[in-house]
Amino acid sequence: MQQIDVTGLKAPLPILKIRRALSAMAHDDVLMVVADDPDLVMVLPAFCEQAGHRLIMARQNGPCFYFELARGGATQKNTPHAFLQHAS
Template sequence: MSDDRGLDCRGLVCPLPVLRARKALMAMAPGAVLTLLATDAAAMLDVPAFCQSAGHALLATEEAGGVLTFTIRRAGQG
């Protein structure tokens, strides 16, 4: 069973997207994937830094129409 999920943080400013991503990831199984949407430009720096410090894998970062999409794999897989 997949524990993958999405988290919409559009319109929220730093540090809320990172805090909400942290909370969501903590509730997910190791190895599960979170897709985070954000519009705060600071997320482009904050999310990768959070992933690195917490050991999560940042699989992809995309930007389209002012919306940043981060694909994060929760630490502890395998």
């Protein structure tokens, strides 16, 4: 699993960096994304669906959001709040 940290970045920079990281990965490889931009919760699922990637997991812990994406082959509708889990 690869990881990318886009904390401190605001749209559209996180998506551009995520797109670049995913393009360098093999099909079905997983990318862990760490972010602190709350807009990414809404934008990332739409990006995944449009680009054909799969949003596996999204959770929030304090001010940070953690996402796991699988490159290629979206098999389900990626909706933002269906995945977002808050850490206890």
